[in-house]
Amino acid sequence: MSELRENPVNEYLRLDRLPSIWCPGCGIGTTVNCFTRALTESKLDLDKVAIVSGIGCTGRVAGYMNLDSFHTTHGRAIPFATGLKLANPDLKVVVYSGDGDLSAIGGNHLVHAARRNADLLVVCVNNFTYGMTGGQVTPTTPISAVASTTPYGAYEETFNLPNLMDACGAVYVARWTAFHVRQIAKSMGEGLKKKGFRFIEIIAPCPTLYLRRNKLGDGLDEMKYYKEKSVVKNGADTREVGLDYHDKIVVGKFVDRERPTLEEAMDKRFTDVLGAKYVPYTSPGKQPLA
Amino acid sequence: MSIPEAAPTSKREVEQVETVTIRFVGDSGDGMQVIGSEFTKASALAGNDLSTFPDFPAEIRAPAGSLAGVSGYQVHLGGRTVYTPGDAPDVLVAMNPAALKTNIQDLRLGGMLIVNSGAFNEANLEKALYKKNPLEDDALKKNYRVVPVEMNTLTQHALEGSGLSSKEVARCKNYFALGMLYFLYGRPTEPQVQSIRAKFTKKPEFADANIKVFQAGHAFAETSELFVNTYRVPAAKLRPGLYRNVTGNQATALGLAAAAKLSGRQVFLGSYPITPATEILQESSYFKEMNVVTYQAEDEIAGIGSAIGASFGGAIGCTTTSGPGLALKSEMIGLAVILELPLVVVNVQRGGPSTGMPTKTEQADLLMALFGRHGEAPMPVLAAKSPGDCFYSAMEAVRIAIKWMTPVLLLTDGYLGFGSEPFRIPEEGELQPFAVKYQTTPNYEGGKFMPYLRDAKLIRPWAVPGTPGLEHRVGGLEKDSLSGMVSYDGMNHEKMVKTRAQKIANVVEDVPDLEVFGPAKGEVLLLSWGGTFGSVRASAEALHGKSVAHAHLRWLNPMPRNTGEVLRSYRKVLVPEVNNGQLALYVRAMFPGIDPLQHNRINGKALNISEIVAKVNELLG
Numbered sequence: 001m002s003e004l005r006e007n008p009v010n011e012y013l014r015l016d017r018l019p020s021i022w023c024p025g026c027g028i029g030t031t032v033n034c035f036t037r038a039l040t041e042s043k044l045d046l047d048k049v050a051i052v053s054g055i056g057c058t059g060r061v062a063g064y065m066n067l068d069s070f071h072t073t074h075g076r077a078i079p080f081a082t083g084l085k086l087a088n089p090d091l092k093v094v095v096y097s098g099d100g101d102l103s104a105i106g107g108n109h110l111v112h113a114a115r116r117n118a119d120l121l122v123v124c125v126n127n128f129t130y131g132m133t134g135g136q137v138t139p140t141t142p143i144s145a146v147a148s149t150t151p152y153g154a155y156e157e158t159f160n161l162p163n164l165m166d167a168c169g170a171v172y173v174a175r176w177t178a179f180h181v182r183q184i185a186k187s188m189g190e191g192l193k194k195k196g197f198r199f200i201e202i203i204a205p206c207p208t209l210y211l212r213r214n215k216l217g218d219g220l221d222e223m224k225y226y227k228e229k230s231v232v233k234n235g236a237d238t239r240e241v242g243l244d245y246h247d248k249i250v251v252g253k254f255v256d257r258e259r260p261t262l263e264e265a266m267d268k269r270f271t272d273v274l275g276a277k278y279v280p281y282t283s284p285g286k287q288p289l290a
Numbered sequence: 291m292s293i294p295e296a297a298p299t300s301k302r303e304v305e306q307v308e309t310v311t312i313r314f315v316g317d318s319g320d321g322m323q324v325i326g327s328e329f330t331k332a333s334a335l336a337g338n339d340l341s342t343f344p345d346f347p348a349e350i351r352a353p354a355g356s357l358a359g360v361s362g363y364q365v366h367l368g369g370r371t372v373y374t375p376g377d378a379p380d381v382l383v384a385m386n387p388a389a390l391k392t393n394i395q396d397l398r399l400g401g402m403l404i405v406n407s408g409a410f411n412e413a414n415l416e417k418a419l420y421k422k423n424p425l426e427d428d429a430l431k432k433n434y435r436v437v438p439v440e441m442n443t444l445t446q447h448a449l450e451g452s453g454l455s456s457k458e459v460a461r462c463k464n465y466f467a468l469g470m471l472y473f474l475y476g477r478p479t480e481p482q483v484q485s486i487r488a489k490f491t492k493k494p495e496f497a498d499a500n501i502k503v504f505q506a507g508h509a510f511a512e513t514s515e516l517f518v519n520t521y522r523v524p525a526a527k528l529r530p531g532l533y534r535n536v537t538g539n540q541a542t543a544l545g546l547a548a549a550a551k552l553s554g555r556q557v558f559l560g561s562y563p564i565t566p567a568t569e570i571l572q573e574s575s576y577f578k579e580m581n582v583v584t585y586q587a588e589d590e591i592a593g594i595g596s597a598i599g600a601s602f603g604g605a606i607g608c609t610t611t612s613g614p615g616l617a618l619k620s621e622m623i624g625l626a627v628i629l630e631l632p633l634v635v636v637n638v639q640r641g642g643p644s645t646g647m648p649t650k651t652e653q654a655d656l657l658m659a660l661f662g663r664h665g666e667a668p669m670p671v672l673a674a675k676s677p678g679d680c681f682y683s684a685m686e687a688v689r690i691a692i693k694w695m696t697p698v699l700l701l702t703d704g705y706l707g708f709g710s711e712p713f714r715i716p717e718e719g720e721l722q723p724f725a726v727k728y729q730t731t732p733n734y735e736g737g738k739f740m741p742y743l744r745d746a747k748l749i750r751p752w753a754v755p756g757t758p759g760l761e762h763r764v765g766g767l768e769k770d771s772l773s774g775m776v777s778y779d780g781m782n783h784e785k786m787v788k789t790r791a792q793k794i795a796n797v798v799e800d801v802p803d804l805e806v807f808g809p810a811k812g813e814v815l816l817l818s819w820g821g822t823f824g825s826v827r828a829s830a831e832a833l834h835g836k837s838v839a840h841a842h843l844r845w846l847n848p849m850p851r852n853t854g855e856v857l858r859s860y861r862k863v864l865v866p867e868v869n870n871g872q873l874a875l876y877v878r879a880m881f882p883g884i885d886p887l888q889h890n891r892i893n894g895k896a897l898n899i900s901e902i903v904a905k906v907n908e909l910l911g
């Protein structure tokens with residue numbers, strides 16, 4: 001009999017906090033496995049990676065990772081992360097949160113962080129609903145899908161998140177479904193390496209609320225749907241990747257470009273104007289003691 | 291205390307009990323909320339007065355079998371008025387070790403423990419951090435009447451050959467427990483069978499399975515000799531009428547809808563989901579034929595913003611939220627105060643600060659409701675006292691907001707919002723309409739319209755944009771006391787601040803005097819507000835015959851005119867609250883010389899009657 005080996009992702013997880021709060025078949029855990037894989041492959045010093053999340057089922061990711069983490073308030077992960085990064089330029093800062101948290105209450109912060117090109121990797125788990133509060137409609141809930149606050153079906157036009165992020169100036173934009181574990185891990189790896197505002201949307205099942213209410217079966221059925229209905233189109237025009245209810249899902253890496261980050265732009269401006277008088281900010285730990 | 295052993299006879303005594311408190315506890319996936327509410331419905335049909343409270347984890351699904359994943363439902367039913375879901379349960383139905391561990395300490399000494407012994411396997415015991423099986427512990431049997439039932443196996447037996455998977459079979463066992471209780475409390479089974487059929491119309495195989503299991507539970511209790519007695523709770527003398535069981539949140543939604551009808555104006559509810567307030571928005575989103583419009587905004591600020599916009603447009607703007615959301619709305623409430631437009635803000639309080647304890651109750655937003663704004667921004671604040679009272683409080687909040695052209699803050703809490711009680715549906719004509727009068731003609735010399743020209747009560751007119759000749763500008767800058775045009779004149783500002791404050795003080799004409807339950811003078815006055823009404827009134831009843839009275843504040847701002855006089859009629863005032871003493875602090879400030887004593891519990895639960903009684907007895911010496 002072969003020796004039992006420890007699960008390779010364990011190193012990254014707070015085992016004392018497990019099992020997790022997530023329902024059976026929930027897609028969030030799958031994305032976390034991908035993230036731990038990306039971390040391993042990135043060979044980053046884990047002491048230099050911090051994870052920030054808002055509130056929601058996805059927001060709980062921060063609590064399970066064996067990294068410095070910050071479980072903030074609903075919708076505001078990006079402002080906290082922006083401050084953390086500016087004050088500690090050596091850190092890799094990852095924002096991990098849900099579609100509602102990032103694009104509804106946090107929508108304003110999302111678009112401005114992309115515009116500024118804040119140096120953050122944002123992972124958005126899009127399950128088309130507010131999971132934590134019991135399944136209300138979100139800005140991504142497809143038209144006609146039932147949610148607890150749209151008992152007669154959703155009717156508002158939705159956000160096409162990759163297109164939104166592209167338009168706001170994100171330097172890296174990708175979308176995958178929870179079925180595409182290898183591709184997610186690869187994208188996350190690229191995202192961890194790159195600088196500037198990187199955005200990865202992951203379509204994931206919420207069997208307990210979204211699937212059940214829309215009679216779409218369980219997590220496994222949803223995976224089958226992802227497998228059958230997703231089309232990989234790297235470099236697709238983001239205007240054409242909007243989602244309709246239970247229809248085709250265009251996935252892939254849509255945007256990968258370079259642009260000065262917020263810090264770089266700031267440093268350049270101050271150096272141009274102030275010259276040697278400008279003292280760039282360094283992480284508090286590196287500051288000489290007065 | 292000696293606990294009778296099970297009687298070895300099938301001829302059981304039928305014991306009449308005046309009230310009984312039953313708590314169902316199990317894993318989040320065990321269906322405790324379902325059987326709790328089904329048993330509640332049966333009790334309501336039997337004419338009992340009742341009060342319920344569900345207690346569930348903040349997570350949608352905490353790990354199966356874990357301590358954090360325990361979900362419970364408590365119902366207190368009686369042949370007389372029932373004020374609270376009950377302190378200590380008389381009967382505890384526990385479906386697994388974690389549920390036993392987290393609840394057994396609440397069971398009344400000598401109470402009945404019906405426990406699913408089949409779930410006490412090694413894995414579950416470990417998850418509940420039990421070193422050995424507690425059911426084998428003598429102490430348990432000494433303190434409680436323990437009825438171990440192999441519900442897992444019995445459910446499997448009942449469903450042999452049903453073709454269901456073992457997982458599906460396991461999911462039916464809650465109905466086994468329910469069947470037993472139906473027998474114990476003499477509830478007719480037929481309505482329950484119907485109800486299961488209705489619940490699973492689309493999946494008749496599940497209906498059949500659950501009915502079988504329910505009947506098996508009933509038959510088991512009848513034939514097994516584990517139960518000494520059966521029990522009957524007589525019908526309560528409720529006021530005649532048509533009743534339905536409502537949670538506080540449903541009642542709030544219905545109250546707002548009723549206000550739309552009584553005022554003849556549209557209710558516009560602009561909200562953002564947040565536990566424990568979400569249900570009001572969800573419930574209202576069904577009311578498409580009741581002149582209620584719901585709008586789920588992208589955040590709390592947009593929710594209240596849309597509501598204020600709707601009010602400017604002539605609708606009744608409402609917004610519902612909980613602590614963190616109220617904090618976000620506070621800038622906008624300031625705007626509503628300076629605009630003087632009607633607006634109802636419902637805050638269903640939860641454990642704070644920040645994300646705190648979302649599913650647990652607390653009364654810690656009182657001071658924020660009263661004072662938590664920038665600038666001088668007084669507004670009327672009232673609090674509901676029971677789930678059913680949320681209906682009347684919501685209606686009253688709308689009436690006051692419209693009449694006085696002001697934002698009104700209604701406080702409820704998670705205990706009221708999630709809790710339920712039978713609610714008598716008011717009859718046609720029983721509720722007073724409060725027609726809205728918009729300004730339609732100029733109100734000033736020369737055919738002009740002055741939006742801040744007030745009547746004798748200091749109320750300004752409400753003119754809907756688009757009314758010919760009544761164009762007017764409103765906004766957040768300080769405004770001239772007549773025309774409403776922007777004014778930076780310091781003395782005008784002072785005048786406006788004082789005028790707005792006086793207007794809110796005038797609302798007292800709509801605030802009924804404080805009523806006292808018990809002696810008009812004496813030793814101890816219990817003073818409560820909001821959701822603690824039930825516990826405090828039940829305590830006062832328990833202290834009947836002693837020099838103890840109870841007064842309950844529905845209105846926090848303005849307070850009833852006679853409040854000071856009532857407080858001064860007792861040697862001691864005791865304020866029980868689920869916070870660190872906020873009403874007590876407020877009373878000290880408002881009535882110098884009165885220094886209330888405090889009883890504070892901040893554990894996410896309602897106050898215990900026995901604790902309040904003990905505290906009062908201590909004060910009585």
Ligand SMILES: Cc1ncc(C[n+]2csc(CCOP(=O)(O)OP(=O)(O)O)c2C)c(N)n1
Nearest residue numbers: 055056057058074098099100101130131132
């Ligand atoms: C200020 C504030 N408003 C509302 C809430 C309630 N709330 C908590 S999580 C959540 C929704 C989360 O949805 P999403 O971001 O999609 O995450 P998911 O649970 O679906 O992973 C809401 C509305 C809150 N905690 N704070």
Ligand code: SF4
Nearest residue numbers: 022023026057131206
């Ligand atoms: S409610 Fe939905 S999103 Fe939340 S843990 Fe369960 S399946 Fe996942």
Ligand SMILES: [Mg+2]
Nearest residue numbers: 098099127129
């Ligand atoms: Mg979501």
